[in-house]
Amino acid sequence: MKRWAAALLLVLLAFGAWLAGRHQALSAPPVWDQQVYLWQRVWSTQHAPALAASRDLFSSLRILALQLHPREGLRVMPVDTALLKQDGRPLWLVARLDGSQPRWDEERLYSRLPQLVQQYRAAGLSVVGIEIDHDAATARLPQYRDALRRLRRQLPADVQLSITALPAWLDSPQLPALLRQVDSSVLQLHAVLSPQQGLFDSRLALRWTQRYAQVTNKPFRIALPAYGMGLVGVDAQGAQVESEASLRVAGSLRELTVAPQHIADFLQRLSAHPQPHLRGVVWFRLPLAGDRRAWSMNTLRRVIRQQPLHSRWQVKMRPQPQQNGLYDLIIANDGPADAPLPTAVTLAAGDCLAADAVGRYRLDSTATQLRFIRTGDELVRAGQSRPLGWLRCQHLTPGGIRVTP
Numbered sequence: 001m002k003r004w005a006a007a008l009l010l011v012l013l014a015f016g017a018w019l020a021g022r023h024q025a026l027s028a029p030p031v032w033d034q035q036v037y038l039w040q041r042v043w044s045t046q047h048a049p050a051l052a053a054s055r056d057l058f059s060s061l062r063i064l065a066l067q068l069h070p071r072e073g074l075r076v077m078p079v080d081t082a083l084l085k086q087d088g089r090p091l092w093l094v095a096r097l098d099g100s101q102p103r104w105d106e107e108r109l110y111s112r113l114p115q116l117v118q119q120y121r122a123a124g125l126s127v128v129g130i131e132i133d134h135d136a137a138t139a140r141l142p143q144y145r146d147a148l149r150r151l152r153r154q155l156p157a158d159v160q161l162s163i164t165a166l167p168a169w170l171d172s173p174q175l176p177a178l179l180r181q182v183d184s185s186v187l188q189l190h191a192v193l194s195p196q197q198g199l200f201d202s203r204l205a206l207r208w209t210q211r212y213a214q215v216t217n218k219p220f221r222i223a224l225p226a227y228g229m230g231l232v233g234v235d236a237q238g239a240q241v242e243s244e245a246s247l248r249v250a251g252s253l254r255e256l257t258v259a260p261q262h263i264a265d266f267l268q269r270l271s272a273h274p275q276p277h278l279r280g281v282v283w284f285r286l287p288l289a290g291d292r293r294a295w296s297m298n299t300l301r302r303v304i305r306q307q308p309l310h311s312r313w314q315v316k317m318r319p320q321p322q323q324n325g326l327y328d329l330i331i332a333n334d335g336p337a338d339a340p341l342p343t344a345v346t347l348a349a350g351d352c353l354a355a356d357a358v359g360r361y362r363l364d365s366t367a368t369q370l371r372f373i374r375t376g377d378e379l380v381r382a383g384q385s386r387p388l389g390w391l392r393c394q395h396l397t398p399g400g401i402r403v404t405p
Contacts, residue, residue: 030271033280034304035060035221037094041067043080046288051087053297054286057304058089062131062282065093065116068104074112081123090128091120092162099135106147110154117159129160131186141174148181164188164223167208170215179216186282187212190225190258199225200258202266206273213275221280224266226300228257228293228379257379259340260295264303296381299338311339313403315347315388325353326392329372331403332385339405340379345372345388348400355391363389369400 036058040047051061061084067075084091093116097104113130120127132151136144152161160183167187169175179185189205209222267281281304287294295303302309312335320326333339341360347370357363360376372388380386 030274030278032278033060033221034058035062035092035280035282036286037062037064037223037282037284038079039064039285040288041077043078043083044288044290046290047080047286048083050286050288050297051083055087055089057301058283060090060092060128061087061286062092062094064096065120066095066112068095068097068101068109070098070101074105074108076112076116081120081125085124088126090126092129092131093117093120093127094131094133097132097134099137103143106150110151113151114154114156117156127159129162129183130155131162131164133164135166138169138172138174141169141172141178145174145178145181148178152181160184162186165212165220167204167212170208170211175215179218182218184219184221184279185216186221186223188223190223190284198256198258199229200262200266202262202269205266206269209270209275209278210273213277216277219277219279221282222278223282223284224263225258226260226263226283226287226295226303227285227291228255228377230255230293255377257293257340257377259379260299260303260337261309261339264306264309267303268306293379295338295379298336298382302337307336309335309337309339311335311337311342311405313339313342313405315345315401315403316385320390323392325394326390328390329388330385331380331388333380333382335382338379338381340377341374341386342403342405343374344404346370346402346404347372347391348397349391349393349395350397351394353392353394355389355393357389359387359389361388 034057036054038047038061041064063079063084064077065079066077069075093113095109095113117127117130132148134144148161148163155161161181162184163182163186165179165185165187167189169178187209189208190200212220283300285294287297287300299309301307311333314332314334316330316332317327318330320328331342331345345361348368349370350368352365352370355363355365355370357372360374360378361372362375364371364373370391378386
């Protein structure tokens with residue numbers, strides 16, 4: 001009897017441990033694979049330190065390898081294969097096909113992609129997949145499906161096929177058939193919806209991800225922004241998008257930024273609602289030191305590792321030499337991560353002879369205070385600063401500076 005009771009106790013203890021482990025597994029946040037796009041059309045010396053600094057963050061690299069454009073035709077991007085070989089991480093080759101073309105030269109494309117795979121592998125690189133980035137109109141998804149089926153037959157059996165998927169396709173009954181032609185997909189959650197909505201809407205992104213997870217039965221990832229862009233010539237006719245390089249065209253420039261805290265909050269909400277088939281995140285794009293619109297690598301690391309992103313701003317006053325009472329004002333980001341410029345900066349001051357704002361601020365002043373109000377978006381990297389304005393005042397109240405994030 002004692003033996004039986006002891007055996008029953010062991011079974012109950014084991015069952016309890018199993019239940020505890022299962023509860024812990026169900027309550028633990030998902031562990032997502034992290035990858036990154038290298039989207040630069042011109043490679044530079046900045047790629048080597050960026051790749052080295054990213055080795056602990058990203059399991060694979062997705063390289064812009066080919067572009068098909070109405071004006072440029074089919075263009076193979078020059079990349080530093082020696083640097084990629086030294087890096088050693090698995091590669092996805094991305095083919096960007098312009099969405100304005102109703103059809104593309106399939107024969108040329110289908111022959112060129114397998115050749116690219118062979119060339120990269122001959123250079124000692126580990127190519128694991130091809131990603132097709134094609135902004136097909138929703139009405140043309142059946143044609144896109146058939147094109148992918150033909151492409152699949154041209155690729156080596158050990159090369160995976162993926163596509164960039166658009167939220168606009170979610171309402172199409174053709175989407176499931178399209179996704180059956182590929183091994184996986186990347187749902188793009190960043191786009192210029194409008195100058196007012198910006199690059200990323202977390203509410204829409206969560207809704208799109210949840211809906212997409214119900215449509216596909218294949219593994220998928222989400223593409224998230226770690227960058228900003230400029231809209232040149234914003235008017236009723238639309239605007240041109242300026243990202244990595246200047247367009248060098250006339251017209252007003254409006255900056256669109258994505259705050260790192262905004263993306264971190266979205267990922268936290270997504271972690272609380274795990275989605276079937278969601279395997280990870282692909283970040284756009286690899287931060288280079290000179291890429292002024294991309295987040296810094298350290299900030300991207302803090303977002304991925306769910307580390308604090310508290311902002312800490314300091315207003316610095318620099319006296320102008322030989323100009324009694326004249327100061328230049330600088331707003332400096334002394335926090336641990338990149339952050340959007342503060343909404344407002346208020347200085348308690350009196351007997352001001354003159355003052356003005358510069359950069360992305362305008363000045364509202366009274367007899368007792370100067371208020372610098374932000375007029376445009378800009379992300380300031382940790383450790384960097386921006387001009388705020390200047391003033392010539394006889395009296396500045398000690399401790400009278402207030403920064404509104």
